[in-house]
Amino acid sequence: MEDILRILEQDGRASEDKIAELTGRSKAEIHSIMNELEEDKTILSYRAHIDWNKLGQGSVFAMIEVKIAPQRDVGFDSIAMRIARFPEVRSLHLVSGDYDLAAQIEGNNIYDISNFVTNTLSTIDAVQGTSTHFILKRYKEDGVLIGGDETTDGRLPVSL
Protein backbone atom coordinates (compact mmCIF):
# COMPACT_ATOMS: atom_id res chain seq x y z
CA MET A 1 0.00 0.00 0.00
CA GLU A 2 2.86 2.33 0.86
CA ASP A 3 4.32 1.82 -2.62
CA ILE A 4 1.07 3.01 -4.21
CA LEU A 5 0.88 6.08 -1.98
CA ARG A 6 4.47 6.92 -2.71
CA ILE A 7 3.81 6.91 -6.46
CA LEU A 8 0.66 9.02 -6.07
CA GLU A 9 2.38 11.49 -3.80
CA GLN A 10 4.84 12.21 -6.59
CA ASP A 11 2.36 12.00 -9.46
CA GLY A 12 -1.29 12.42 -8.56
CA ARG A 13 -2.26 11.74 -12.17
CA ALA A 14 -0.57 8.34 -12.35
CA SER A 15 -3.06 6.01 -14.02
CA GLU A 16 -4.10 2.70 -12.50
CA ASP A 17 -2.28 1.02 -15.42
CA LYS A 18 0.93 2.81 -14.61
CA ILE A 19 0.71 2.09 -10.90
CA ALA A 20 0.01 -1.57 -11.66
CA GLU A 21 3.12 -1.75 -13.87
CA LEU A 22 5.28 -0.06 -11.25
CA THR A 23 4.16 -2.16 -8.33
CA GLY A 24 3.72 -5.46 -10.11
CA ARG A 25 0.09 -5.75 -8.95
CA SER A 26 -3.00 -6.24 -11.09
CA LYS A 27 -5.02 -3.25 -12.22
CA ALA A 28 -8.07 -4.58 -10.36
CA GLU A 29 -6.08 -4.80 -7.15
CA ILE A 30 -4.83 -1.23 -7.57
CA HIS A 31 -8.38 -0.06 -8.23
CA SER A 32 -9.72 -1.61 -5.05
CA ILE A 33 -6.81 -0.46 -2.85
CA MET A 34 -7.17 3.09 -4.15
CA ASN A 35 -10.91 3.06 -3.46
CA GLU A 36 -10.22 1.96 0.08
CA LEU A 37 -7.56 4.65 0.59
CA GLU A 38 -9.93 7.30 -0.73
CA GLU A 39 -12.81 6.11 1.42
CA ASP A 40 -10.86 6.04 4.65
CA LYS A 41 -9.39 9.47 3.77
CA THR A 42 -5.80 8.28 3.67
CA ILE A 43 -5.80 9.93 0.26
CA LEU A 44 -7.31 13.34 1.00
CA SER A 45 -7.55 14.76 -2.51
CA TYR A 46 -5.90 14.93 -5.92
CA ARG A 47 -5.02 18.42 -7.05
CA ALA A 48 -2.56 20.35 -9.18
CA HIS A 49 0.10 22.70 -7.84
CA ILE A 50 -0.42 25.88 -9.84
CA ASP A 51 1.78 28.92 -10.15
CA TRP A 52 -1.03 31.44 -10.62
CA ASN A 53 1.48 34.27 -10.91
CA LYS A 54 2.23 32.96 -14.41
CA LEU A 55 -1.25 34.18 -15.38
CA GLY A 56 -0.72 37.52 -13.68
CA GLN A 57 -3.71 36.94 -11.42
CA GLY A 58 -2.19 35.68 -8.22
CA SER A 59 -4.20 35.70 -5.05
CA VAL A 60 -2.96 37.43 -1.92
CA PHE A 61 -1.80 35.20 0.91
CA ALA A 62 -1.07 35.89 4.54
CA MET A 63 0.29 33.89 7.42
CA ILE A 64 -1.66 34.64 10.56
CA GLU A 65 -0.57 33.83 14.07
CA VAL A 66 -3.61 33.30 16.25
CA LYS A 67 -3.68 33.25 20.04
CA ILE A 68 -6.68 31.43 21.44
CA ALA A 69 -8.04 30.41 24.82
CA PRO A 70 -8.40 26.64 25.07
CA GLN A 71 -11.80 25.37 26.11
CA ARG A 72 -12.68 22.80 28.76
CA ASP A 73 -12.92 19.20 27.46
CA VAL A 74 -12.09 19.96 23.83
CA GLY A 75 -8.88 22.00 24.26
CA PHE A 76 -8.01 23.73 21.00
CA ASP A 77 -9.80 21.33 18.65
CA SER A 78 -13.24 22.83 18.64
CA ILE A 79 -12.13 26.39 18.01
CA ALA A 80 -9.51 25.23 15.52
CA MET A 81 -12.06 23.33 13.46
CA ARG A 82 -14.37 26.33 13.59
CA ILE A 83 -11.64 28.48 12.05
CA ALA A 84 -10.52 25.78 9.61
CA ARG A 85 -13.98 25.59 8.04
CA PHE A 86 -13.74 29.10 6.58
CA PRO A 87 -12.90 28.75 2.88
CA GLU A 88 -10.38 31.59 3.16
CA VAL A 89 -8.23 29.35 5.38
CA ARG A 90 -5.86 27.31 3.19
CA SER A 91 -4.05 25.63 6.02
CA LEU A 92 -4.25 25.62 9.79
CA HIS A 93 -1.85 24.09 12.29
CA LEU A 94 -1.68 24.00 16.07
CA VAL A 95 1.88 24.97 16.94
CA SER A 96 4.12 25.27 19.96
CA GLY A 97 5.60 28.63 20.90
CA ASP A 98 4.33 32.17 21.42
CA TYR A 99 1.00 31.65 19.68
CA ASP A 100 -1.33 28.69 19.20
CA LEU A 101 -2.60 28.44 15.63
CA ALA A 102 -0.71 29.15 12.42
CA ALA A 103 -3.16 29.88 9.61
CA GLN A 104 -2.54 30.58 5.96
CA ILE A 105 -5.25 32.75 4.46
CA GLU A 106 -6.03 33.39 0.82
CA GLY A 107 -7.90 36.35 -0.62
CA ASN A 108 -8.35 38.16 -3.92
CA ASN A 109 -6.71 41.28 -2.53
CA ILE A 110 -5.37 42.85 0.62
CA TYR A 111 -8.87 44.02 1.67
CA ASP A 112 -10.26 40.48 1.59
CA ILE A 113 -7.60 39.45 4.06
CA SER A 114 -7.95 42.43 6.38
CA ASN A 115 -11.72 42.01 6.28
CA PHE A 116 -11.41 38.35 7.25
CA VAL A 117 -8.99 39.09 10.08
CA THR A 118 -10.79 42.08 11.58
CA ASN A 119 -14.42 41.14 11.00
CA THR A 120 -14.37 37.37 11.22
CA LEU A 121 -11.33 35.88 12.89
CA SER A 122 -10.79 38.47 15.62
CA THR A 123 -14.44 38.52 16.59
CA ILE A 124 -14.54 34.84 17.53
CA ASP A 125 -14.84 34.72 21.31
CA ALA A 126 -11.93 32.42 22.03
CA VAL A 127 -9.52 34.36 19.79
CA GLN A 128 -7.38 36.55 22.00
CA GLY A 129 -5.16 38.13 19.40
CA THR A 130 -3.79 37.89 15.86
CA SER A 131 -0.67 38.91 14.03
CA THR A 132 -0.79 39.08 10.23
CA HIS A 133 2.17 38.59 7.87
CA PHE A 134 1.46 39.14 4.19
CA ILE A 135 3.30 36.79 1.90
CA LEU A 136 5.50 38.76 -0.51
CA LYS A 137 6.84 35.95 -2.67
CA ARG A 138 6.41 32.18 -2.76
CA TYR A 139 9.43 29.98 -3.32
CA LYS A 140 8.15 26.53 -2.45
CA GLU A 141 4.71 25.10 -1.92
CA ASP A 142 3.94 21.61 -0.59
CA GLY A 143 7.42 20.40 -1.44
CA VAL A 144 7.32 21.84 -4.98
CA LEU A 145 9.76 24.58 -5.96
CA ILE A 146 8.15 27.57 -7.69
CA GLY A 147 10.55 28.65 -10.46
CA GLY A 148 14.20 27.58 -10.39
CA ASP A 149 13.35 23.97 -11.19
CA GLU A 150 16.04 21.40 -11.86
CA THR A 151 14.33 18.94 -14.11
CA THR A 152 16.59 19.30 -17.13
CA ASP A 153 18.58 16.12 -17.62
CA GLY A 154 22.14 17.35 -17.94
CA ARG A 155 23.63 13.89 -18.42
CA LEU A 156 25.54 12.72 -21.46
CA PRO A 157 23.27 10.47 -23.55
CA VAL A 158 25.71 7.58 -23.12
CA SER A 159 28.25 6.84 -20.43
CA LEU A 160 29.71 3.49 -19.51
Next chain:
Amino acid sequence: MSKYKKKSVISSRVTEIPTSGIRRFFDLIASSDNIISLGVGEPDFITPWHIRESAIYSIERGHTHYTSNNGIPELRRELSKYLEQRQGITYDWNSEILVTVGVSEALDLVMRTLLDNDDEVISTEPSFVAYEPVVYMAGGSFVPIPTSMDNEFIIQIKDLERSITPKTKILLINNPNNPTGSVISNDILVEISKIVEKNDLIVVSDEIYDRLTYSENKPGIHFASLPGMKERTVTLNGFSKTFAMTGWRIGYATGPAEIISAMTKVHQYTMMSASTVSQEAAIEALKNGENSFQNMLKDYRLRKRLLVDGLREAGLDCVDPDGAFYVFPSIQSTGLTSEEFAEMLLVEEKVAVVPGNVFGPSGEGYIRCCYAASIDDIREAILRIKRFLKNHR
Protein backbone atom coordinates in the same frame (compact mmCIF):
# COMPACT_ATOMS: atom_id res chain seq x y z
CA MET B 1 49.93 15.61 -41.56
CA SER B 2 51.63 15.73 -38.22
CA LYS B 3 53.51 18.94 -37.47
CA TYR B 4 56.02 16.94 -35.43
CA LYS B 5 59.20 15.71 -37.05
CA LYS B 6 59.40 12.41 -35.27
CA LYS B 7 57.58 9.57 -36.97
CA SER B 8 55.05 9.08 -34.28
CA VAL B 9 54.52 11.51 -31.45
CA ILE B 10 52.20 9.22 -29.53
CA SER B 11 53.85 6.49 -27.46
CA SER B 12 53.51 2.97 -28.70
CA ARG B 13 51.94 2.01 -25.38
CA VAL B 14 49.07 4.41 -25.89
CA THR B 15 48.84 3.76 -29.61
CA GLU B 16 48.33 0.11 -28.84
CA ILE B 17 45.30 0.71 -26.61
CA PRO B 18 42.52 -0.44 -28.87
CA THR B 19 40.05 2.36 -29.61
CA SER B 20 36.50 1.29 -29.15
CA GLY B 21 35.15 -0.17 -32.38
CA ILE B 22 31.81 1.40 -31.80
CA ARG B 23 32.92 5.02 -31.64
CA ARG B 24 30.78 5.58 -34.74
CA PHE B 25 27.69 4.41 -32.83
CA PHE B 26 28.41 6.77 -29.94
CA ASP B 27 28.93 9.63 -32.38
CA LEU B 28 25.56 8.77 -33.89
CA ILE B 29 23.92 8.99 -30.46
CA ALA B 30 25.62 12.30 -29.76
CA SER B 31 24.28 13.74 -33.00
CA SER B 32 20.71 12.50 -32.47
CA ASP B 33 18.05 14.75 -30.98
CA ASN B 34 15.09 13.87 -28.79
CA ILE B 35 16.22 10.40 -27.94
CA ILE B 36 15.21 8.47 -24.86
CA SER B 37 18.41 7.19 -23.40
CA LEU B 38 18.76 3.98 -21.44
CA GLY B 39 22.44 4.23 -22.27
CA VAL B 40 23.66 6.25 -19.33
CA GLY B 41 25.81 4.96 -16.54
CA GLU B 42 24.95 7.40 -13.79
CA PRO B 43 22.01 8.31 -11.56
CA ASP B 44 19.38 10.64 -13.01
CA PHE B 45 18.97 12.22 -9.58
CA ILE B 46 20.74 15.49 -8.99
CA THR B 47 23.01 15.40 -5.92
CA PRO B 48 20.77 15.94 -2.85
CA TRP B 49 20.52 19.62 -1.98
CA HIS B 50 22.04 19.36 1.50
CA ILE B 51 25.23 17.99 -0.06
CA ARG B 52 25.36 20.71 -2.72
CA GLU B 53 24.65 23.34 -0.08
CA SER B 54 27.50 22.15 2.13
CA ALA B 55 29.85 22.46 -0.87
CA ILE B 56 28.71 26.03 -1.46
CA TYR B 57 29.27 26.78 2.22
CA SER B 58 32.75 25.30 2.04
CA ILE B 59 33.63 27.60 -0.86
CA GLU B 60 32.14 30.58 0.97
CA ARG B 61 34.41 29.88 3.92
CA GLY B 62 37.37 29.94 1.57
CA HIS B 63 38.23 26.24 1.66
CA THR B 64 39.97 26.45 -1.68
CA HIS B 65 43.38 24.97 -0.91
CA TYR B 66 45.07 21.60 -1.29
CA THR B 67 44.23 19.00 1.30
CA SER B 68 46.56 16.38 2.74
CA ASN B 69 47.48 13.86 0.04
CA ASN B 70 45.36 11.05 1.36
CA GLY B 71 42.33 13.25 2.05
CA ILE B 72 40.86 15.55 4.70
CA PRO B 73 41.26 13.77 8.07
CA GLU B 74 37.60 14.41 8.96
CA LEU B 75 36.51 12.69 5.76
CA ARG B 76 38.72 9.68 6.44
CA ARG B 77 37.44 9.48 10.02
CA GLU B 78 33.86 9.64 8.79
CA LEU B 79 34.63 6.97 6.19
CA SER B 80 36.14 4.73 8.83
CA LYS B 81 32.97 5.11 10.94
CA TYR B 82 30.69 4.57 7.94
CA LEU B 83 32.52 1.43 6.82
CA GLU B 84 32.45 -0.01 10.30
CA GLN B 85 28.71 0.63 10.59
CA ARG B 86 27.76 -0.50 7.09
CA GLN B 87 30.22 -3.29 6.43
CA GLY B 88 31.47 -4.30 9.85
CA ILE B 89 35.08 -3.77 8.74
CA THR B 90 37.41 -1.60 10.77
CA TYR B 91 39.87 0.49 8.78
CA ASP B 92 42.35 2.78 10.47
CA TRP B 93 41.48 6.23 9.13
CA ASN B 94 45.09 7.33 8.95
CA SER B 95 46.80 4.37 7.31
CA GLU B 96 44.20 2.24 5.56
CA ILE B 97 42.05 4.79 3.67
CA LEU B 98 43.00 6.90 0.63
CA VAL B 99 40.62 9.48 -0.83
CA THR B 100 40.80 9.50 -4.64
CA VAL B 101 39.36 11.24 -7.68
CA GLY B 102 36.61 8.67 -8.13
CA VAL B 103 37.00 4.91 -8.41
CA SER B 104 38.60 5.52 -11.80
CA GLU B 105 41.71 7.01 -10.20
CA ALA B 106 41.71 4.41 -7.42
CA LEU B 107 41.65 1.64 -10.05
CA ASP B 108 44.56 3.17 -11.93
CA LEU B 109 46.52 3.65 -8.69
CA VAL B 110 46.04 0.12 -7.44
CA MET B 111 47.09 -1.41 -10.75
CA ARG B 112 50.16 0.81 -11.08
CA THR B 113 51.06 0.10 -7.48
CA LEU B 114 50.72 -3.67 -7.61
CA LEU B 115 51.60 -4.81 -11.13
CA ASP B 116 54.99 -5.68 -12.53
CA ASN B 117 55.41 -6.45 -16.19
CA ASP B 118 53.23 -9.33 -17.34
CA ASP B 119 51.58 -9.91 -13.99
CA GLU B 120 48.14 -11.23 -14.72
CA VAL B 121 44.84 -9.76 -13.57
CA ILE B 122 41.83 -12.04 -13.71
CA SER B 123 38.41 -10.47 -14.06
CA THR B 124 34.97 -11.61 -15.08
CA GLU B 125 33.60 -10.45 -18.36
CA PRO B 126 31.39 -8.63 -19.45
CA SER B 127 33.13 -6.00 -17.38
CA PHE B 128 33.49 -2.26 -16.95
CA VAL B 129 35.27 -0.82 -20.00
CA ALA B 130 38.23 0.69 -18.14
CA TYR B 131 39.49 -2.53 -16.55
CA GLU B 132 41.44 -3.92 -19.47
CA PRO B 133 43.13 -0.67 -20.61
CA VAL B 134 44.05 0.32 -17.04
CA VAL B 135 45.67 -3.08 -16.43
CA TYR B 136 47.45 -2.80 -19.77
CA MET B 137 48.74 0.73 -19.06
CA ALA B 138 50.12 -0.51 -15.74
CA GLY B 139 52.06 -3.17 -17.63
CA GLY B 140 49.89 -6.12 -16.67
CA SER B 141 47.95 -8.67 -18.69
CA PHE B 142 44.19 -8.81 -18.51
CA VAL B 143 42.72 -12.31 -18.28
CA PRO B 144 38.96 -12.25 -18.73
CA ILE B 145 36.68 -15.05 -17.54
CA PRO B 146 33.56 -14.98 -19.71
CA THR B 147 30.20 -15.32 -17.96
CA SER B 148 26.81 -15.72 -19.54
CA MET B 149 23.11 -15.57 -18.88
CA ASP B 150 23.10 -19.35 -18.26
CA ASN B 151 24.85 -18.78 -14.93
CA GLU B 152 23.27 -15.36 -14.35
CA PHE B 153 26.61 -13.70 -15.19
CA ILE B 154 28.16 -15.09 -12.00
CA ILE B 155 31.77 -16.27 -12.03
CA GLN B 156 32.07 -20.08 -12.04
CA ILE B 157 34.56 -21.49 -9.55
CA LYS B 158 35.98 -24.02 -12.01
CA ASP B 159 36.57 -21.26 -14.56
CA LEU B 160 38.39 -19.23 -11.92
CA GLU B 161 40.60 -22.17 -10.95
CA ARG B 162 41.40 -22.86 -14.59
CA SER B 163 42.42 -19.24 -15.24
CA ILE B 164 45.02 -19.05 -12.49
CA THR B 165 48.65 -19.32 -13.61
CA PRO B 166 51.93 -18.68 -11.76
CA LYS B 167 51.75 -15.14 -13.14
CA THR B 168 48.33 -14.38 -11.66
CA LYS B 169 48.60 -11.61 -9.08
CA ILE B 170 45.20 -9.95 -8.84
CA LEU B 171 41.61 -11.05 -8.95
CA LEU B 172 39.51 -8.04 -9.94
CA ILE B 173 35.90 -8.30 -8.83
CA ASN B 174 33.05 -5.91 -9.59
CA ASN B 175 30.22 -6.72 -7.20
CA PRO B 176 27.45 -5.67 -7.99
CA ASN B 177 28.46 -5.76 -11.60
CA ASN B 178 28.36 -3.19 -14.37
CA PRO B 179 26.99 -4.00 -17.00
CA THR B 180 25.01 -7.08 -15.89
CA GLY B 181 23.66 -5.99 -12.49
CA SER B 182 24.60 -9.40 -11.07
CA VAL B 183 25.47 -9.79 -7.38
CA ILE B 184 27.66 -12.63 -6.18
CA SER B 185 26.17 -14.60 -3.29
CA ASN B 186 27.94 -15.05 0.01
CA ASP B 187 28.52 -18.79 -0.60
CA ILE B 188 30.33 -18.21 -3.87
CA LEU B 189 32.35 -15.35 -2.40
CA VAL B 190 33.52 -17.67 0.38
CA GLU B 191 34.58 -20.26 -2.20
CA ILE B 192 36.42 -17.55 -4.12
CA SER B 193 38.15 -16.42 -0.94
CA LYS B 194 39.49 -19.96 -0.38
CA ILE B 195 40.97 -20.02 -3.89
CA VAL B 196 42.42 -16.55 -3.33
CA GLU B 197 44.12 -17.71 -0.16
CA LYS B 198 45.37 -20.96 -1.67
CA ASN B 199 46.94 -19.15 -4.61
CA ASP B 200 48.16 -16.17 -2.62
CA LEU B 201 46.27 -13.64 -4.76
CA ILE B 202 45.35 -10.04 -4.04
CA VAL B 203 41.73 -9.08 -4.59
CA VAL B 204 40.79 -5.70 -5.98
CA SER B 205 37.10 -5.37 -5.24
CA ASP B 206 35.26 -2.61 -7.09
CA GLU B 207 32.18 -2.08 -4.92
CA ILE B 208 30.94 1.21 -6.32
CA TYR B 209 27.37 -0.18 -6.59
CA ASP B 210 27.44 -1.83 -3.14
CA ARG B 211 24.47 0.06 -1.72
CA LEU B 212 22.32 -0.51 -4.78
CA THR B 213 21.07 -4.04 -4.09
CA TYR B 214 17.50 -5.24 -4.14
CA SER B 215 17.44 -8.80 -2.83
CA GLU B 216 17.51 -9.69 0.85
CA ASN B 217 19.34 -12.92 -0.02
CA LYS B 218 22.10 -11.05 -1.77
CA PRO B 219 22.80 -7.90 0.20
CA GLY B 220 26.08 -7.20 -1.61
CA ILE B 221 28.76 -8.77 0.58
CA HIS B 222 31.98 -6.83 0.97
CA PHE B 223 34.85 -9.05 0.01
CA ALA B 224 37.15 -7.69 2.71
CA SER B 225 34.61 -8.74 5.37
CA LEU B 226 35.17 -12.44 4.61
CA PRO B 227 37.46 -14.34 7.00
CA GLY B 228 41.12 -13.71 6.24
CA MET B 229 40.40 -11.42 3.29
CA LYS B 230 40.88 -7.94 4.74
CA GLU B 231 44.66 -8.25 4.64
CA ARG B 232 44.66 -9.21 0.94
CA THR B 233 41.84 -7.03 -0.42
CA VAL B 234 41.91 -3.50 -1.77
CA THR B 235 38.36 -2.19 -1.97
CA LEU B 236 37.45 0.62 -4.35
CA ASN B 237 34.35 2.65 -3.72
CA GLY B 238 33.00 6.17 -4.03
CA PHE B 239 30.10 8.56 -3.74
CA SER B 240 28.94 8.65 -7.37
CA LYS B 241 26.28 5.97 -7.31
CA THR B 242 25.14 6.01 -3.66
CA PHE B 243 24.76 9.76 -3.36
CA ALA B 244 24.31 10.70 -7.04
CA MET B 245 27.65 12.51 -7.13
CA THR B 246 29.24 11.38 -10.42
CA GLY B 247 30.37 14.85 -11.48
CA TRP B 248 32.13 15.51 -8.17
CA ARG B 249 34.72 12.83 -8.98
CA ILE B 250 35.24 11.59 -5.47
CA GLY B 251 36.01 8.06 -4.30
CA TYR B 252 38.28 6.09 -2.02
CA ALA B 253 40.38 2.99 -1.64
CA THR B 254 40.65 0.94 1.53
CA GLY B 255 43.09 -1.87 2.20
CA PRO B 256 46.24 -3.02 3.98
CA ALA B 257 48.38 -0.08 5.17
CA GLU B 258 51.36 -1.24 3.10
CA ILE B 259 49.39 -1.09 -0.16
CA ILE B 260 47.48 2.12 0.69
CA SER B 261 50.76 3.82 1.56
CA ALA B 262 52.29 2.77 -1.76
CA MET B 263 49.19 3.90 -3.64
CA THR B 264 49.42 7.25 -1.83
CA LYS B 265 52.97 7.62 -3.16
CA VAL B 266 51.69 7.36 -6.76
CA HIS B 267 48.68 9.56 -5.94
CA GLN B 268 50.79 12.35 -4.42
CA TYR B 269 52.95 12.69 -7.52
CA THR B 270 50.13 12.46 -10.03
CA MET B 271 47.01 13.90 -8.38
CA MET B 272 48.26 15.63 -5.19
CA SER B 273 44.82 15.44 -3.60
CA ALA B 274 41.18 15.05 -4.55
CA SER B 275 39.18 18.23 -5.06
CA THR B 276 38.70 20.01 -1.73
CA VAL B 277 35.11 21.05 -2.34
CA SER B 278 34.19 17.50 -3.33
CA GLN B 279 35.78 16.13 -0.19
CA GLU B 280 33.75 18.55 1.94
CA ALA B 281 30.59 17.52 0.09
CA ALA B 282 31.48 13.87 0.72
CA ILE B 283 31.69 14.52 4.47
CA GLU B 284 28.14 15.90 4.39
CA ALA B 285 26.98 12.89 2.34
CA LEU B 286 28.36 10.47 4.92
CA LYS B 287 27.02 12.39 7.89
CA ASN B 288 23.52 13.19 6.65
CA GLY B 289 22.93 11.47 3.32
CA GLU B 290 21.27 8.23 4.40
CA ASN B 291 17.68 9.45 3.99
CA SER B 292 18.31 10.84 0.53
CA PHE B 293 19.96 7.58 -0.45
CA GLN B 294 17.09 5.45 0.85
CA ASN B 295 14.59 7.50 -1.16
CA MET B 296 16.63 7.04 -4.33
CA LEU B 297 16.93 3.31 -3.66
CA LYS B 298 13.14 2.99 -3.39
CA ASP B 299 12.77 4.67 -6.76
CA TYR B 300 15.39 2.44 -8.38
CA ARG B 301 13.56 -0.63 -7.10
CA LEU B 302 10.30 0.50 -8.72
CA ARG B 303 11.99 1.29 -11.99
CA LYS B 304 13.88 -1.99 -12.09
CA ARG B 305 10.62 -3.91 -11.87
CA LEU B 306 9.14 -1.74 -14.60
CA LEU B 307 12.06 -2.28 -16.97
CA VAL B 308 12.54 -6.00 -16.32
CA ASP B 309 8.81 -6.74 -16.71
CA GLY B 310 8.63 -4.53 -19.80
CA LEU B 311 11.62 -6.14 -21.53
CA ARG B 312 10.32 -9.62 -20.78
CA GLU B 313 6.87 -8.72 -22.03
CA ALA B 314 8.50 -7.39 -25.18
CA GLY B 315 10.00 -10.84 -25.65
CA LEU B 316 13.58 -10.24 -24.54
CA ASP B 317 15.05 -12.80 -22.21
CA CYS B 318 16.70 -11.26 -19.17
CA VAL B 319 17.92 -12.04 -15.69
CA ASP B 320 16.18 -10.00 -12.98
CA PRO B 321 19.37 -8.41 -11.63
CA ASP B 322 20.00 -8.07 -7.91
CA GLY B 323 22.08 -4.90 -8.01
CA ALA B 324 23.38 -1.73 -9.69
CA PHE B 325 20.94 0.01 -12.07
CA TYR B 326 21.35 -2.05 -15.21
CA VAL B 327 19.45 -4.81 -16.95
CA PHE B 328 21.37 -6.89 -19.50
CA PRO B 329 18.82 -8.61 -21.74
CA SER B 330 19.69 -11.07 -24.48
CA ILE B 331 18.82 -9.94 -27.99
CA GLN B 332 19.95 -13.22 -29.56
CA SER B 333 16.36 -14.14 -30.52
CA THR B 334 16.35 -11.27 -33.02
CA GLY B 335 19.29 -12.68 -34.98
CA LEU B 336 20.92 -9.24 -34.85
CA THR B 337 24.31 -8.47 -33.38
CA SER B 338 24.42 -6.18 -30.33
CA GLU B 339 25.63 -3.28 -32.45
CA GLU B 340 23.08 -3.84 -35.20
CA PHE B 341 20.30 -3.99 -32.63
CA ALA B 342 21.45 -0.84 -30.82
CA GLU B 343 21.98 1.15 -33.99
CA MET B 344 18.68 0.14 -35.59
CA LEU B 345 16.81 0.84 -32.34
CA LEU B 346 18.38 4.28 -32.21
CA VAL B 347 17.63 5.14 -35.84
CA GLU B 348 14.14 3.67 -35.99
CA GLU B 349 12.80 4.35 -32.50
CA LYS B 350 15.18 6.93 -31.03
CA VAL B 351 15.97 4.79 -28.01
CA ALA B 352 19.63 4.57 -26.97
CA VAL B 353 21.02 1.44 -25.31
CA VAL B 354 24.61 0.22 -25.06
CA PRO B 355 25.65 -2.78 -27.20
CA GLY B 356 26.85 -5.54 -24.87
CA ASN B 357 30.07 -6.23 -26.80
CA VAL B 358 31.42 -2.87 -25.55
CA PHE B 359 31.99 -4.73 -22.28
CA GLY B 360 33.99 -7.54 -23.88
CA PRO B 361 33.38 -10.28 -26.46
CA SER B 362 31.17 -12.27 -24.07
CA GLY B 363 28.78 -9.30 -24.00
CA GLU B 364 27.91 -9.98 -27.65
CA GLY B 365 24.25 -10.89 -27.99
CA TYR B 366 23.18 -8.59 -25.17
CA ILE B 367 22.41 -4.92 -24.64
CA ARG B 368 22.79 -2.84 -21.49
CA CYS B 369 19.72 -0.88 -20.43
CA CYS B 370 19.95 1.52 -17.51
CA TYR B 371 16.90 2.21 -15.38
CA ALA B 372 18.30 5.38 -13.82
CA ALA B 373 15.76 7.17 -16.00
CA SER B 374 12.37 8.73 -15.36
CA ILE B 375 9.41 6.37 -15.11
CA ASP B 376 7.76 8.02 -18.10
CA ASP B 377 10.91 7.58 -20.18
CA ILE B 378 11.21 3.91 -19.21
CA ARG B 379 7.57 3.26 -20.12
CA GLU B 380 7.91 5.04 -23.45
CA ALA B 381 11.18 3.22 -24.20
CA ILE B 382 9.48 -0.13 -23.54
CA LEU B 383 6.63 0.73 -25.92
CA ARG B 384 9.15 1.64 -28.60
CA ILE B 385 11.23 -1.51 -28.01
CA LYS B 386 8.06 -3.60 -28.31
CA ARG B 387 7.21 -1.92 -31.61
CA PHE B 388 10.79 -2.36 -32.82
CA LEU B 389 10.78 -6.06 -32.02
CA LYS B 390 7.42 -6.55 -33.72
CA ASN B 391 8.79 -4.93 -36.88
CA HIS B 392 11.81 -7.21 -36.87
CA ARG B 393 10.24 -10.58 -36.17
